[in-house]
Amino acid sequence: MTSTSELPPRLAELVDDFAGVGVKDRLQLLLELSEELPKLPAKYDGHREDMEQxxxxxxxxxxxxxxxxxxxxxxxxxxxxxxxxxxxxxSIMHTGLDGESADTVLNVPNDFYLKLGLGEAVSPLRLRGMAAMLARIKNQVRAGSAS
Structure with missing residues (x-):
């Protein structure tokens, strides 16, 4: 499993925050983070066709x-x-990866989210969604870096 030393600093800090609290508090922390997700800039607001689902x-x-x-x-x-x-x-992805270098993002271990300890708090289906988010981010970073 991933060690936090392999993660960008802000992502490692989030993993440590989650690891440092009990299961119920992890859910609360996740809910608090959900409120911190930044609003979309005008170029994407209302333009889901320009985004990947x-x-x-x-x-x-x-x-x-x-x-x-x-x-x-x-x-x-x-x-x-x-x-x-x-x-x-x-919000975890945004807080932990936004503003990092392409190489740093590409080097995030695919299983880092397991360190959050959310497997006891949310369904495996939801965790697969988080894994898919990271995979899509990495694919778009590769594509954006190549151009």
Missing amino acids: VHECQTPLFLAVEVDEGRTVHLYFDAPPEAPTTRGFA
């Missing part, structure tokens, strides 16, 4: 990944307010 998520989740000239990754998520678990997962 993560079909593995139980609730409609759309994401867009931009890699700028300096190979810095920028993440954007659209998830309904009535889907706090999905929004929480997106």
Whole structure:
């Protein structure tokens, strides 16, 4: 399993936060993070056709990944307010990966989310959604880095 030393600092801090509390508090922390997901910029707000849907998520989740000239990754998520678990997962990704280099994002272990300890608190289906988010982010980073 992933060690937090393999993670970007903000993502490692989130993993440590989750690992440091009990199961009920992990859910509460996830709900709090769901409220911190940034609003979409105007270019994506109302333009889901310009974003990629993560079909593995139980609730409609759309994401867009931009890699700028300096190979810095920028993440954007659209998830309904009535889907706090999905929004929480997106917020973890945003907080932990937005602003990191493309190489850093690509080097995040695919199973890092297991370290959050949410397997006892949410269904395996929901965790697969989080794994799919990371896979889509990495695919878009690869595509954005190649152009």
